[in-house]
Amino acid sequence: MRYYELSIKGLYLQNLIYESEEELLVLSEVIVALGSRKNLKAIVIKECQKPEFQTRPIEENTFKSLSEVQFELANFISKYYACKLGFILNSFESSKFYKCEKISCLKRPSLSILQEEALNFIKTQSSSLLFADTGSGKTEIYIALIKEYLEQGKQVLLLMPEISLTPQMQKRLQVYFKDAFFLWHSKISKKKKQEHLEQLTNGKALLVAGARSALFLPFRNLGLIIVDEEHDNSYKASNKPYINARDLALFLGKKCNIKVLLGSATPSLTSFYKQKYFRLKGTFFETKKEFLFDENELSVSVLLLKELKKSLENQKQAIIFLPTRAHFRQILCKSCGKSIKCPFCSVAMSLHKNILKCHYCNFSKMIDEFCPNCKGVLLEAKKMGTAQLCELLQKKFTKATINRFDSDEITSVRKLDKILKDFNDRKIDILVGTSMLAKGHDYHNVDLSVILGLDEFLFRPNFRASEESLSLAMQVAGRAGRKGEARVLFQTKNRAFFERYIQDYESFLKDELELREGLYPPFKRLLRLIIESKRRDEAKEICEKLAKDFEGIENLELVGYGACAIEMLGLTFRFYILLRAHTHKILMKAQAYALNFKGVSADMDPIDFS
Known part of the structure; x- marks a missing residue:
């Protein structure tokens, strides 16, 4: 035995x-x-x-x-x-042992002299960053590099932050690799996934393009990992284990001798600091952008209407970014000034038509007739959302076709495909959406990008707020004028910040490095502990006990602790501890100790501080 x-x-x-x-x-x-x-x-x-x-x-x-x-x-x-x-x-797919066949790729994209320089630089590095302006042709560099690996019989993983990018990438990959690749993400059916696994284990599909779960496939001869839009927060899991797919790709590269390429027009500060990079400037097609600033509160302003009218008259299209779905972010009572909060979570509820909904626990109810706090009658809507903006614009431009592009509207890959096709076929004049708009899509006829509501995003209590806000603004701006002239309209009271950096992300990264030195990543490592309990006093007691235990430990800094910004979720109270150290090793020890306590979870390298 x-x-x-x-x-x-x-x-x-x-x-x-x-x-x-x-x-x-x-x-x-x-x-x-x-x-x-x-x-x-x-x-x-x-x-x-x-x-x-x-x-x-x-x-x-x-x-x-x-x-x-x-x-x-x-x-x-x-x-x-x-x-x-x-x-x-449980996330990993097992397989029988198999061998990979070399694949002959007939086509190779035509690269410019600068793109060829970038490709040659990448080949000399075990891991690197392609810092490429929007529209500069980084996908063509990816494809040329992928071709070389497939022809050696090596497997390639192309990671994308979320499925909103996959339909467009699928079409581009099919031109060069036909049936030698497949897509992998959470929306694919169980039957289709089984078919894809057979393709992989038969050695016939050497290229996989997908979301972070594609990392767990049974690769036997993986030679290259490309992480597209590496700055995107979608690579970080929002539940246990709190993995970051970009970081895991870099770990595999170092541990298993796999080449790793990170790509972005707005790279994360950590990647910019730690990786050798090639700076690919300019655009593949001749473009010219004019930046306009509307220094108003979030509203359908005169300038916004004027610029939209200009695009429509010129038979061009416009995209409008807004960080908030639904009709309004929240509603406030004019009498007492309080918002209507979810009874199970300590967050304001969002208005969807006449329904109030919590975006955390999904609790919903009819809108209150009177303020639940002071019984006041007048309730004022605050923070416009995508649905409300669409309705307001439709009243102004009655003949225009205006559609939403957010997670409430796009609930399947089929719907995503359809709306992108309709937009590129010019069946939609104005597309109003959340950050999904910025996810690397090619819009052929857009001459106006509008960016609304970023001021609140810019001043979140998060050390990465400036980086994420500017990155998002640049990604949205990059959707306009892919070919030809375009305008980018910012509605902001922080004109100086956006005007200074919107065309020079590299300068921002260098300035931001000076601000973070000695405090935050990439110079320090962070660990966030969350303590949860149905009893507030229990969560608070464990939090204070752990905080006291961590005080005074050499090379470990207690940054802060207390009730979370969102203190209650689903009738569960939440407290936090934020720890800082120069290396991850001491944080791993702190993590192991804390997890012995009831209701404690740990997020290494956190990006969410709510």
């Missing part, structure tokens, strides 16, 4: 020991039972000595396994993000 330590997929448990008469290879996938649960998949971690306790048999060998690359990644996630290995392995 042989004995094996197994990690059971999907269960938040320590590894367990099972027995088998069969000799099994490390990383093999097997089927086991645990208690009353049957047909559980597990991964063989190692062979071990017979334990003193009675063991259960391994019931079946699936003859699939994890690749070495997969296990390196899963093991790192388990340690760095403090999560049980079995729980993490």
